[in-house]
Amino acid sequence: MPRLNNPRVTLAIIAVALVLPLVIQNFLTFQLTLVLVYAIAIIGLNLLTGFNGQFSLGHSAFYAIGAYVAAMLMDKADFPYAMTLPVAGIACFVFGFLFGLPALRLEGVYLALATFALAVATPQILKLSPLEHWTGGVQGIVVNKPEAPFGLPLTEDQWLYYFTLLITIVMTVLAHNLVASRTGRAMMAIRDNPIAARSMGINIALYKSLTFGVSALYTGVAGALGAIVVQFVAPDSFTFFLSISLLVGLVVGGVGWIPGAFFGGAFVLFVPNLAESFSKGLSGAVYGVMIIVLIYVLPTGAAGLTRAASRWWRAKA
Amino acid sequence: MSVRDISVSFGGIVALDGVSFDIDDGLIVGLIGPNGAGKTTLFNCLSRLYTPSAGAILFEGRSILTCPAHQIADLGIGRTFQNLALFRNLSVLDNVNVGGHCRTRSDYFSDALHLPWTRRGEASLKSRSHEIIGYLDLEAHAEKRVADLPFGTQKRVELARALASSPKLLLLDEPACGLNHEEVEALAATIKQIRDDRAVTILVVEHHMSLVMSISDRVIALNFGRKIAEGAPAQVQQDAHVINAYLGTGQS
Numbered sequence A: 001m002p003r004l005n006n007p008r009v010t011l012a013i014i015a016v017a018l019v020l021p022l023v024i025q026n027f028l029t030f031q032l033t034l035v036l037v038y039a040i041a042i043i044g045l046n047l048l049t050g051f052n053g054q055f056s057l058g059h060s061a062f063y064a065i066g067a068y069v070a071a072m073l074m075d076k077a078d079f080p081y082a083m084t085l086p087v088a089g090i091a092c093f094v095f096g097f098l099f100g101l102p103a104l105r106l107e108g109v110y111l112a113l114a115t116f117a118l119a120v121a122t123p124q125i126l127k128l129s130p131l132e133h134w135t136g137g138v139q140g141i142v143v144n145k146p147e148a149p150f151g152l153p154l155t156e157d158q159w160l161y162y163f164t165l166l167i168t169i170v171m172t173v174l175a176h177n178l179v180a181s182r183t184g185r186a187m188m189a190i191r192d193n194p195i196a197a198r199s200m201g202i203n204i205a206l207y208k209s210l211t212f213g214v215s216a217l218y219t220g221v222a223g224a225l226g227a228i229v230v231q232f233v234a235p236d237s238f239t240f241f242l243s244i245s246l247l248v249g250l251v252v253g254g255v256g257w258i259p260g261a262f263f264g265g266a267f268v269l270f271v272p273n274l275a276e277s278f279s280k281g282l283s284g285a286v287y288g289v290m291i292i293v294l295i296y297v298l299p300t301g302a303a304g305l306t307r308a309a310s311r312w313w314r315a316k317a
Numbered sequence B: 001m002s003v004r005d006i007s008v009s010f011g012g013i014v015a016l017d018g019v020s021f022d023i024d025d026g027l028i029v030g031l032i033g034p035n036g037a038g039k040t041t042l043f044n045c046l047s048r049l050y051t052p053s054a055g056a057i058l059f060e061g062r063s064i065l066t067c068p069a070h071q072i073a074d075l076g077i078g079r080t081f082q083n084l085a086l087f088r089n090l091s092v093l094d095n096v097n098v099g100g101h102c103r104t105r106s107d108y109f110s111d112a113l114h115l116p117w118t119r120r121g122e123a124s125l126k127s128r129s130h131e132i133i134g135y136l137d138l139e140a141h142a143e144k145r146v147a148d149l150p151f152g153t154q155k156r157v158e159l160a161r162a163l164a165s166s167p168k169l170l171l172l173d174e175p176a177c178g179l180n181h182e183e184v185e186a187l188a189a190t191i192k193q194i195r196d197d198r199a200v201t202i203l204v205v206e207h208h209m210s211l212v213m214s215i216s217d218r219v220i221a222l223n224f225g226r227k228i229a230e231g232a233p234a235q236v237q238q239d240a241h242v243i244n245a246y247l248g249t250g251q252s
């Protein structure tokens, strides 16, 4: 799999990302912020599914937990928004790790089914009336949009974009380090051949459950950021459909390739809107056809396309 | 290594039935027997993938049956698999690096932050892996994905991966299977060389008789889960039980 380890390309991308919100409209900036949020969630899913070979249809639940932890902390405890991220991340890590422990016994479709149950149960639990005091029930929670600090001359949307960009860069670098390390190799060894991995001294239970936790942490931080950016959480924003969207983003970006998450994030944010602009009544069908076409044309997602492009570039040079 | 009276059965099939033997340090021991004799099952017991229903397995005087499978490499028992069991999507170098997993330490946190000791550990692991890759003539393939390599090369990668754990005892399950004539001859030399250069005791399962007989110091023969002969290669080759076992199943 190609890695974006060409420093010039990486710097150019970061430079564009820094300048972009200064030259585009606020709404587009807001949308790009959401692309970054989805990218973090997709990186989380990729660590679990792409690198460790564990399937999850339940990542909407981790996203929801992250979002609600952030919203509740801001709403009930007046937490500064930036401080909600580590709390949401740790809460999701613990939850993911604990969920991962019994899930060790499950593989393939059975694990997919168990995580599916998690995705279906979570929105309903969030609606329960005994929890309504904290979760706001069906209404959800509205949170305030943070302003740019230190009197920076930025709109709220621009500031949130830069804030999210910083978190995204940090989390991407950490994920990149992780998969290139001894831990990352152990994760991939388990994916490719669990029996051989065990005979090479890899503690499968430990790595699998920790990976579940770390994956949930990523998706939870994304959820918390999403709550801050959208200024609103409600149970029905985090249905099973969100899990599927993340999975679509993972496949479109490239399974087992960290930078693919950005392509995937852009796809799941923009393409459904694009489909809607074609036909309101048939937007779902158009989106579906687009996914099918993409999977036929680019079975390895943006990862394969990037690889081909860089090969072409080198051949030309 | 000392195997005492171990038995394994799967449902009604008795795969191993009271097998005992000892392996002295520094020897190459051949393990032979017709198909289904229980050789791989025995290997799986030694590497703790199966737990025998009876008997004991001692390594350096201590029972290994209380160890989980993932600690066996750490004890110094390495292995290859009868059907290739490589990490197909990883490069040759990374496969060998995973072999060195039990000889290195790290954790999620320091690996994600790429802390100084992670960096040092990676550097020393990488140089050890390259040494082994060079030793087995795999330099040209180091960065290639193993699934893209020819079968014979993949078998050598498995051997390299096993060596990366610095085993004291190396279990080779049919290393010559699927290799051509020249490759088998090279393999015989390599196995002897590994024993001499790296002070490794080797237990090798093979159907390729001339290979086993030429490299082994001792040979153990199994049939239907029982040990039917043990001794010097020439002696086992002449053994009436062994000849019968092979004739009985139509093997030469």
Ligand SMILES: Nc1ncnc2c1ncn2[C@@H]1O[C@H](COP(=O)(O)OP(=O)(O)OP(=O)(O)O)[C@@H](O)[C@H]1O
Binding pocket: B010, B013, B014, B015, B033, B034, B035, B036, B037, B038, B039, B040, B041, B042, B082
């Ligand atoms: N996991 C298993 N479940 C059920 N039966 C098994 C299992 N593993 C092995 N057996 C049976 O145990 C017996 C011994 O098998 P084993 O694989 O150890 O033979 P082997 O000597 O390695 O044969 P070969 O030379 O064909 O590799 C066979 O009858 C086999 O069918």
Ligand SMILES: [Mg+2]
Binding pocket: B039, B040, B041, B082
């Ligand atoms: Mg066998």
